[in-house]
Amino acid sequence: MPDERGSRQNVTFPSGGRTAHGYLARPPQGVGPGLVVVQEWWGLTSHVADMADRFAAEGFTVLAPDLFGGATTHDRAEAARLKRELPVEQAVQDLSGAVDHLLSLDGVVGDAVGTVGFCMGGGFALLLATRCGDEVAAAVSFYGLPPDPEFDYRGLTAHVLGHFGELDGSIPMAAVDEAAIRIGEATDVRPEFHFYPAGHAFMNDENTLGTYDPLQARIAWRRTVTFLHGHLG
Structure with missing residues (x-):
């Protein structure tokens, strides 16, 4: 079942010789660190755009790429298909x-x-941080x-924070735990992983899976903003 609201696109940018699309949100002051927000398997939905806006309000210039080329859904089977077919x-x-x-942005x-x-x-x-090395802090x-599960984290230099239910x-x-061990063995990074008394997608206030937890979401949000400002400025 496609999402009738469609993908939240408002910007294009070059990607490997082709044009990619995404959602760009700027901070009120117009200046701040850059942040890439990566969508869930539902696509570049209103929820992802809202998260980008929230990070922008905290002082970041945010770009959320549209990995599904405009497709969005709130149907689990369709989301699984979109994820499976994404190269x-x-x-x-x-x-x-x-x-x-x-x-490149001013x-x-x-x-x-x-x-x-x-x-x-x-x-x-995590894949992006490993691929881009020092360009992702x-x-x-x-x-x-x-x-x-045997992903090679060599090349990862970024500080890592994780939130899990x-x-x-x-x-x-x-x-x-295994991922934390593999990161530690392959790099000098010591990831900071937190566990919450919650299920999957506890941050998603659209509550698509029925697992949204407002309290745990607030705790994870504040940890994330503090972490990002601490390592990006």
């Missing part, structure tokens, strides 16, 4: 293009950006890990 390399290319675009301070991803996007946030994953059946706590 990983194309997604990472578009995310890398978003990093380059942010760093008003983006510093020579590195941050990235925050949710669910599917949480895994891509801080990476935040909300209940998401790279799909390959203790009741999340899709990402066992043992998998999160």
Whole structure:
């Protein structure tokens, strides 16, 4: 079931010789660190745009790439199909293009950006930070890990923050612990992972899965904003 509101696009940027689309939100003061926000498997929905706006209100220049080329949905089977059919390399290319675009914008301070991803996007946030090296200084994953449990994190230099639900059946706590070990073994990074008494997607106030938890979402939000400002300015 497609989302009748459609994808929230308002900007284009170059990506590997083609044109990518996304949602750009600027801070009220017009100047601040760059931040790439990575969508869930529902697409570039109003919720993702709202998250981008919230980060912009905290002082960041935010770009959320549209990895599904305009498609959005609130149907789980359709979302699973969109995720399954998304070429990983194309997604990472578009995310890398978003990093380059942010760093080219007037008003983006510093020579590195941050990235925050949710669910599917949480895994891509870690992939992006690994691929872009020093161009990504801080990476935040909300209940998401790279799909390959043996993913090679060599190249990752960003500070890493993660938020995971203790009741999340899709990402066992043992998998999160294993990811922390693999990051520590492959890099000098010591990830900061937090567990919450909540299920998957506890940050999504559209409550698509019925697991939104306002209290845990507020705690994770404040930790994230503090973390990003601490490492990006």
